Amino acid sequence: MHSIYIHIPFCKSICSYCDFCKVLYNQEWVNKYLLCLEEEIKNRYNNEVIKTLYIGGGTPSSLDIDSLQKLMDICKIFNLDEKYEFTFECNINDIEEEKLNILKNNGVNRLSIGIESFDKKKLKFMERTSNYDEVLEKINLCRNFDFNNINVDLIYGIPGENLHVLKNDLKKILTLDVEHISTYSLMIEDNTKIGIKKIKPIREELDSKMYKYIVKFLTNNGYEHYEVSNFCKPDKYSRHNLNYWQNKEYFGFGCGASGYIGNVRYTNTFSIIKYLNKEVKNKEELLSLKDVMDNEVMLGLRLIKGINLQEFFDKYEVNLQEVYNIKPLLKTKELIYKDGNVFINPKYIYVMNEILIKLI
Ligand code: SF4
Structure with missing residues (x-):
């Protein structure tokens, strides 16, 4: 059985720290992109049984209603296992009844929502907008549509952030009562807005303190720490990500996506222009047995229970x-x-x- 990752690179605005494959939303490009994506999938996918499907980005939830429905129609090609997990990444600002309805009616059974923080200064630094009341309202709306497996992302280690700010973020996240929490320490990459401005990261000592605090706080509050940066309620692991950490095969479709099938690791082009011109592939590498074992060890040791x-x-x-x-x-x-x-x-x-x- 396989896993599938689909990348939707469109975003309504660009966050200051973002190093992902993304581009500003453009409806004409979205229309073309979905046609290219469908073609790529049809060329590569051969009715394999799929146990996990993950649509990430970019911001997949930024798609307008028609495009979202089109994307869901494309996904109907997949032969999903009876116990499939189908995750869809959402930006909190995009969550609305009509979109949730489409996701629910098309088999999505897990949402991953980028919240990142509730702190105004942190959000301003990241160039993101949302607030606690909106987040709570949107999560409740997702619950009304029977989404009972929700992940939220938290970013910490923002310049100027201290333990007090982090503690507040964690306390608020806890009240959301979500099934899964992913935490990321801010990385400042050269080709991001903050990288270009040469913003300095926080001290490593503080970063380490923050990490330890997160682990202690979330494990004391009913979450299992099962991977370096990931926490979940009993049995609510991200099965899709477990597939990566267990070094198992997966397809990657879309601009910037990568896959690992039959000891071949491949990466698609990061250029949206090339992707729309159907120059999909960027790199393909046949891994030696030692490479495969190295990956198994590097990924497996990310899991708290190890190898x-x-x-x-x-x-x-x-x-x-x-x-x-x-x-x-x-x-x-x-x-x-x-x-x-x-x-x-x-x-x-x-x-x-x-x-x-x-x-x-
Ligand atoms: S962080 Fe996410 S939402 Fe922000 S620009 Fe990057 S891909 Fe888009």
Whole structure:
């Protein structure tokens, strides 16, 4: 069984920190884009059974009603498993009855909503608009349409932010009573508005304090910390993202999307112009067995429960410890072995990249 990611690159405005593949909304481009997307899917997809489908962006919810319906019609081609998960990313400002109705009637069963913060200064810095009352009202509206699996995103580590601001954001997020929370520390990339302005990131020490506070706060309030940046209520994991972290195959369709099928990792063009001219592919790479195992380790250790040694052996017919020198890291307690799994000591998750470098 496979997963599918579909990228919709259109946004109504561009956030200051955004490094994703996106472009300002243009209806003419949207119309053409959906035709190209349909063609790409028909060329690549061969009726495989799909267990998770994720439409992200960009801002998929920015599509007007007709385009949204067209996108949903395109998705009817997919042979969805009985227990499929179908996630649709929404901007809070776009949530309205007519759109929710279309999503519900076309099988979407999970919403991922970019909230990012409730703090005015943080939102201004990110060039985003919303407020707590609006968020609450929109989430209630989603509940009225029977969406009972909702993720919200939170961004922290904005220059000028302190623990007090973060605590307020977390307290408010908790009142939304959503099933899943994804948290991201702000990254300042060169090609973003804030990168061009040479804005400096917050001190690493504060960032680490914030991360630890988030983990403590959310786990104390009924959320399971199951991946470095992700938290959920019992059993409400993002099954789509678990597929990535378990290094399983997925199709990626749309501008800037990437996929991983049969040991080939491919990336589509990031240029909307090229995509609309049907020059879809950017890069294709055949991975060696060692590359595949490296990915398995890098992704698997993002999960709090880590990598199951028996599953690794069943997949690659070799023991993890024969390929990777895990002993020194077990000795320093950076890695822990328990109940057949190897995982990063929760104390060191914040510095997991250093641990991965030592390992790989
Ligand atoms: S962060 Fe999301 S909404 Fe903002 S510009 Fe980027 S893709 Fe669009």
